[in-house]
Amino acid sequence: MKRYRLQLMVCAGTGCVSNHSVEIKDALDREIEKHKLQNEAEVVFTGCNGFCGAGPIVVVQPDGVFYQLLKTADIPHLVEEHLLKGRPVKKLMYSPPAEKIPIPKMSDIPFFSDQTLIALRNRGMIDPEQIDDYIARGGYKGLVKALTMMTPDEVLKEIKSSGLRGRGGGGFPTGVKWESCKHAHGDIKHVICNADEGDPGAFMDRSIIEGDPHAVIEGMIIGAYAIEKVHQGYIYVRMEYPLAIKRFQIAIKQAREYGLLGENILDAGFTFDIDIRRGAGAFVCGESTALMASVEGKPGEPRAKYIHTVERGLWERPTCLNNVETWANVPQIILKGAQWFSSIGTGDVSADPWGGSKGTKVFSLAGKVNNTGLVEVPMGIPLRDIVFKIGGGIRDGKKFKAVQTGGPSGGFIPESLLDLPVDYEELTKVGSMMGSGGMVVTDEDNCMVDMARYFLAFTQAESCGKCTPCREGTKQMLDILDRISVGEGTEEDLVTLEDLSNVIVESSLCALGGSAPNPVLTTLKYFREEYEAHVKDKKCPSHTCRKLNTYSIDEKICLKLGHGCHVCVKHCPDAAIIGERKQVHYIDPAKCSKCGVCYDVCNFKAVQVA
Amino acid sequence: MAKLKIEDLDRIAEEARSKMTIREGAGKARITVHMGTCGIAAGARAIMSAFLDEIKAHNIKDVIITTSGCAGLCSREPMATVEFGNQAPVKYVDLTDEKARKIFKEHVLGGKFVMEYALSVGSERIR
Numbered sequence: 001m002k003r004y005r006l007q008l009m010v011c012a013g014t015g016c017v018s019n020h021s022v023e024i025k026d027a028l029d030r031e032i033e034k035h036k037l038q039n040e041a042e043v044v045f046t047g048c049n050g051f052c053g054a055g056p057i058v059v060v061q062p063d064g065v066f067y068q069l070l071k072t073a074d075i076p077h078l079v080e081e082h083l084l085k086g087r088p089v090k091k092l093m094y095s096p097p098a099e100k101i102p103i104p105k106m107s108d109i110p111f112f113s114d115q116t117l118i119a120l121r122n123r124g125m126i127d128p129e130q131i132d133d134y135i136a137r138g139g140y141k142g143l144v145k146a147l148t149m150m151t152p153d154e155v156l157k158e159i160k161s162s163g164l165r166g167r168g169g170g171g172f173p174t175g176v177k178w179e180s181c182k183h184a185h186g187d188i189k190h191v192i193c194n195a196d197e198g199d200p201g202a203f204m205d206r207s208i209i210e211g212d213p214h215a216v217i218e219g220m221i222i223g224a225y226a227i228e229k230v231h232q233g234y235i236y237v238r239m240e241y242p243l244a245i246k247r248f249q250i251a252i253k254q255a256r257e258y259g260l261l262g263e264n265i266l267d268a269g270f271t272f273d274i275d276i277r278r279g280a281g282a283f284v285c286g287e288s289t290a291l292m293a294s295v296e297g298k299p300g301e302p303r304a305k306y307i308h309t310v311e312r313g314l315w316e317r318p319t320c321l322n323n324v325e326t327w328a329n330v331p332q333i334i335l336k337g338a339q340w341f342s343s344i345g346t347g348d349v350s351a352d353p354w355g356g357s358k359g360t361k362v363f364s365l366a367g368k369v370n371n372t373g374l375v376e377v378p379m380g381i382p383l384r385d386i387v388f389k390i391g392g393g394i395r396d397g398k399k400f401k402a403v404q405t406g407g408p409s410g411g412f413i414p415e416s417l418l419d420l421p422v423d424y425e426e427l428t429k430v431g432s433m434m435g436s437g438g439m440v441v442t443d444e445d446n447c448m449v450d451m452a453r454y455f456l457a458f459t460q461a462e463s464c465g466k467c468t469p470c471r472e473g474t475k476q477m478l479d480i481l482d483r484i485s486v487g488e489g490t491e492e493d494l495v496t497l498e499d500l501s502n503v504i505v506e507s508s509l510c511a512l513g514g515s516a517p518n519p520v521l522t523t524l525k526y527f528r529e530e531y532e533a534h535v536k537d538k539k540c541p542s543h544t545c546r547k548l549n550t551y552s553i554d555e556k557i558c559l560k561l562g563h564g565c566h567v568c569v570k571h572c573p574d575a576a577i578i579g580e581r582k583q584v585h586y587i588d589p590a591k592c593s594k595c596g597v598c599y600d601v602c603n604f605k606a607v608q609v610a
Numbered sequence: 611m612a613k614l615k616i617e618d619l620d621r622i623a624e625e626a627r628s629k630m631t632i633r634e635g636a637g638k639a640r641i642t643v644h645m646g647t648c649g650i651a652a653g654a655r656a657i658m659s660a661f662l663d664e665i666k667a668h669n670i671k672d673v674i675i676t677t678s679g680c681a682g683l684c685s686r687e688p689m690a691t692v693e694f695g696n697q698a699p700v701k702y703v704d705l706t707d708e709k710a711r712k713i714f715k716e717h718v719l720g721g722k723f724v725m726e727y728a729l730s731v732g733s734e735r736i737r
Contacts, residue, residue, distance in 0.1 A: 003666045005658075005675040007632045040662060042629075062635040062674040086645035086677025125633050135619055136626035144616050259613030266616050 006041035006083060009124050011057040013048025013210050014203070014243055015373075020072070021056035027072045028058070031079035041083055047211015049124045050374035051111055054094060059106055059124055066106040067092045097370045097392055111371045114390050116344065116378045118360045119167075119328040122212040128247050131254040134214040140260060142331030146222050147268035155226035155334065156182065162338035163349030163358030164330075168194055168286070168323025169406070169435050169511065171424040173353035174330075177320060181310040182227045184318035189230045191223050192314065192321040193274075195237035195244065196291060198283040199407030200458060202438035204362040205324035207374050209237070209244040212328065213251035217274060219327030221265065222334055224272045227320055233274040234314070236291050238281045248276055283462035287510045288313070288321045290464065301466045302510035323436065325362055345379035346423045357423035361434065367403075367441035368395050377422070384418040387441055398443040402526070406435025408455040409515035411522030412448065431522040433515065447544035448527040449534055452519040453481040459516035470513025473504040477520060486547040489535040498524060543609045546596040550610045553577075553598075555584045557606035568598040568607065628671035637674040639718045642691040646680025652687035660710040661690075664718075673718055686729065694721045703729040 010016075010025045028043045049057050054068035065088045067078065074092055081087045093102035094109055103109050106124075117123070126133035134140070146155045160175025181189060193216055197205040209216060216235075224230035237245055252274055255261040263271045277295045284290045285300040292314045294300035313319025333341045342349055347356020357379040363386065366372050370392030377386060387393070387403055394400050402412040405422075411432030413420065420426050424434050442451060460474040477500050480493045501517035508514045524531060533539050540548040558564060564582045576592040579585030585606075587598070599607040614622075631637045643649070643658045661675055681689055686703035692713065693699045700723055702713055709727050716722050723731065 003628060003662065003670075004632065005662060007629060009633065040658075062632045062637070062640075063676055064635050084645075085647075085650065085679075086643070087679050125630075132622050132626050133629075135622045136630045138623070140619055144619060148616065257613075266614065268616075 002039065002042070004040060004042045006037075007061040008041060008043045009046045009059040009061060010043060011047075011049050011055060011124070012045035012128075013052070013055075013207055015048065015052035016055040016057055017243070019056045023072050024056050024058065024070050024075065027075035028079065031076050032083065035079060035084050037079070037083055044127050045129070046124045046126060047122070047128045048207040048374060050115075050120065050207070050376075051109075051371065052374065053370075053372040060088075063088075063104075064106045065104050066094055066109060068094050111373070111375070111390055111392065114385065115376050116360050117376050118332050118341075118344075119208055119215070119325050119362055120211070120374070120376045121332070122215065123207075124211075126212065128211050128213055129250050131214060131251065131258060134212070138335065139214055139331070140218055142334035143218050143221055143260070144266065146225055146334050147266060147270060150334075152182075152226045152228050155222060158334060158338045159226065159330065160338075160353060161349070162333045162341040163345065163347075163353065163356055164326065164333060164341065165353075165357065165424060166323060167325035167329070167361065167436065169433070171357075171434055173349075174322060174326055176353050177310060177322070178223060178227050180308065181318050181320040184311040186318045187229060188232075189227060189318040190314045190320070191220055191227065191230050191233040192291070192295070192319060193220055193233070193235040193327055194286060194288070194291060194321055194323045195235055195241070196279050196286040197241075197324070197436065198238070198281065198286055198462070199436055199438045200455075201366040201440055202364045202407055202436055204364050204374055204437050206241050206244050208324050208328050208362070209241070210247050213244075213247045214255065215328040215331060216248075216324055217251055217255055217261070219322075219330035220274060221261070221272055222330050223320065223322070223327065225270055230320075231271050231273070233272065234295055235274060235276045236279055236285070236295055237276060238279045238285075240281045245276065245278065252276070282464070283459075284464040284510070284512050287512060290510070291321065292319060299464075301464045302512075304509060325437075329359060346421060347425075357425070357434075361422065361437055363405075363437045363439045365391050365439050365441070367439075368398065368443040368446070369393065369441045370395055379423050380421045382419050382421055383413065386422070386439065387418070391441065394441070394443050398445065401442045401444055401446055402448065402451075402523075403442070404432070404440040404451070404455075404519065405438070406433035406515075406518075407438040408458045409433075409512070409518050410435050410438065411518040412442070412451065412526060413522070414526040416526075431518060431525060433518070445542050445544070447540050447542045448523040448530045449481065449484055449540070450544045452523045453478070453485060455519040456481060456516065459512060463512065463516075467507075467509035467513060469504045469507040470509065470516065473500050473508075474513070474516050476500055477504075477517065481520070484531065484534045485540075485545040487534070487538040487545075489531075491532075491535055493535060494524065494528075494531055547594050549594055549596065550589070551587055551592060551594065551596065551599060552608050552610070553585050553587055554606050554608050557604055559584050562602070562604040562606055565603070567601050567603070571597045571601045573597065624671075631672050632674060635674070638672040638695065640674045640676065640693045641714075641718060642676050642678050642693075644679070644681045644687065644689040644691070645677045646684070646687075648680055648684035649687045649689065654688040656707055657688045657690060657705050657710045660707045661714060664711055664714040668719070670719070683729070689729075692717050694718065697721070698731050700731050701729045702727045 058067045095102045164174040165171045290300045290302040342358045345358035362376045463470045465471045566581045569577045688705045
C-alpha cells in the first residue's frame with residue numbers, strides 16, 4: 001500500500017462539480033505527475049464541504065489548508081509552491097469579508113469553526129465512493145454494536161431516549177415513530193428513506209447522500225433491526241439528483257458485496273436489503289402518504305391520515321419513513337449513546353420525547369449572506385449566530401430584513417426575533433418552522449410582499465389538487481398577491497388573505513396546504529406596513545414591485561457621465577424614452593409601462609426609481 | 611470482495627488509517643521538513659524522501675510529514691522539526707540521509723531526542 005504525505009481533498013458535491021472541480025482534479029493529477037510527486041500526494045474526491053459559495057474547494061491535508069474559488073490555471077502554481085516547495089499559496093485562500101489577511105487553515109475559518117458535525121461528520125474526510133473510507137472513520141461500527149451487543153428493544157430505547165426528532169419537517173420523535181411501527185400488526189414491514197428533497201434552495205439531504213451515503217444506509221439497517229420484521233427498505237430519491245442516485249447505487253452495491261446488506265448480515269442472523277425508487281420530482285411526494293403512493297406506482301397524492309403509515313403504509317403494511325438526515329444521525333447515536341446525543345441541544349427529553357430539540361440540524365444557508373452553503377449547528381443556537389457569525393453577515397454591507405426558515409412554507413422571522421434559539425417549538429411559536437432546514441436571508445432590498453408571493457407561487461404550482469382548500473385557496477391567495485404587487489390591491493384584500501390562510505391551514509389534507517400560507521401570515525404579521533404601503537400608497541418601499549415605481553432620468557448623470565449614450569432607448573419596449581444621442585434623455589410617463597428595463601441597462605445609474 | 615466478518619471491519623479501518631491520519635491531521639508524531647529555497651538547495655528533498663522511505667519500510671500509519679518555508683537559519687539547512695506527542699518540538703540541522711533515518715528511528719518512533727543533531731528544543735516565542 002502506498003504511503004502518501006499529502007491528501008488533497010477535492011470537493012465533488014454538485015455545487016463544486018458544476019464549478020469544474022473535476023477539471024481541477026485532473027489538473028492536480030497532471031501537475032503532480034509532472035513534478036514526480038505521485039508517490040507523495042494523493043488527490044481524492046470528497047463530498048460537499050458545505051461552503052458552496054467558495055467552490056471549487058480543495059483542502060490540503062494534513063495541515064488543513066483551505067483553497068477556494070480555484071481555476072485550472074491556478075493549479076500549476078499551487079502544486080509547485082505548496083506541494084513541491086511547501087509554501088501555501090495565500091492568494092488562493094479565503095479572506096473574511098472586509099478583511100485582507102487570508103486564513104490558511106480550514107479549522108480557523110469562522111464558517112467551519114462554529115459548526116458541530118454529526119450528520120456531516122465525514123464531509124471532506126472520505127471518498128464517498130469508497131466503503132473502506134467510511135469504515136476507516138468508524139463506519140458500520142454502530143451497526144456491529146446494535147447487532148451483537150443490543151437487542152432490538154434496546155436499540156429502540158436508545159433512539160427514543162436520545163431525543164432525536166424527524167429532520168424532514170415534522171419534527172416527530174423518531175423513537176416514538178419506530179415504536180409505533182414495531183407494535184403495529186403485520187408480518188411484513190418496511191422502512192423508507194425520504195430523499196425527495198424539493199424545497200427551493202435546500203440541498204442538505206442531497207449533500208449528505210453525495211458525501212456520505214453509507215451513513216444513511218447504516219442508519220436504515222439499524223432502524224430495520226430495531227423495528228423487526230423489516231427485511232426490505234426503500235430509498236425514495238428524485239431524478240433531479242443524478243449524482244446522489246449514483247452514489248447510493250455504488251454504496252448499496254459495495255454494502256451488498258461486503259455482506260452488510262442482504263442475507264445474514266455480518267453472520268448475526270439478520271436479513272435486510274435496500275432498493276432505490278426514483279421519483280419524478282413532485283414536491284408533494286415528500287409527504288409520507290404521497291411518497292408511498294408514488295413508490296407503489298400510483299399518482300403521488302396524499303391521503304387522509306386517520307390511520308397512520310406506521311400502521312398501514314406501503315402496500316398497506318406498517319411502514320416507517322424517515323428523512324435522510326434523520327437516518328444519518330442514527331449510527332452515531334448507537335455508537336456514542338443516547339446520553340451523548342441528548343447532551344447537545346435544548347429542553348429535556350428524559351420524560352417526554354417532545355420535551356426538547358436534541359442534537360444538531362443541517363441548514364442550507366442561502367440568500368443575501370456573505371457565506372452561502374451548508375451548515376450544521378447544535379440545536380438552540382441563536383438565529384443571529386447562523387446569519388452573522390457563520391453566514392458572515394449581509395452582503396455588500398446592507399441591512400438585514402428577515403430570515404425565512406423551513407423551506408417554501410416556512411415563515412419569515414424579523415430582526416427583533418433574531419436572538420431566538422433554533423429549536424422546533426421556538427420556531428413554530430413565531431409562525432415559522434424547522435422544516436427540512438432551508439434558510440433564506442433577505443435584506444433591505446427585498447420586498448416582503450414579493451417574497452411571500454414567490455414562495456406561495458411555488459407551493460401553489462406544486463399543489464397536487466386533491467383537496468379543495470389547497471388547490472383553490474392557494475390560487476385565490478396568489479391572485480390577491482399578484483393584484484397587490486401591481487397596485488390593484490385593497491385594504492379588504494389583506495383581511496381576505498388572512499381569512500383564506502387560516503381556512504387553508506385548518507382544512508387542507510396534508511402539510512403542503514397546511515403550511516403553504518406561512519410566508520403570507522408571517523409577513524402580514526411582522527411586515528404589515530409593507531403590505532399597507534402597497535395597497536394604500538400604491539408604493540413598494542424596496543422598489544421591487546416595478547409596476548408601483550416611477551422611473552425618471554437624472555439629467556446631469558445622463559449627460560455628464562453617460563454623454564447621452566442612448567442605450568435605454570434601444571431597450572425600451574414602449575418607445576417611452578425621448579432623446580437624441582449625446583443629449584439628455586427623458587421618460588414619457590404616459591407611455592412608460594414601468595418594466596424597469598432602462599434601470600437595468602443604464603451603465604451610469606442615471607435612471608432613478610421612486 | 612468477500613462477505614465481511616465483524617473483525618474484518620477493524621482490519622479495513624487499520625489499513626486505511628495512514629490516509630485518515632493525514633486527513634484528520636492528527637498523528638502520534640509530526641515531521642516538518644523545511645523547504646524554503648535554501649532548504650531545497652541544500653538537499654531537503656533527499657531528507658523528505660528518506661523520511662517517506664522509512665515510513666513505508668516500517669509500515670507506519672500515524673506519523674504526519676509536512677513541509678514549511680525557510681526557518682531563518684539557512685546556513686544549517688537541510689533542517690527538520692520533529693514534534694512527538696505533547697513534547698516540545700525539536701529542530702534538527704545539517705541533516706543527511708543517515709541522520710534523518712536515525713532521527714526517525716529514535717525520535718519519531720521512540721520519542722527519544724537525538725541530541726547530537728539537535729539545534730534546539732522548543733520553538734521561538736510568537737507574539
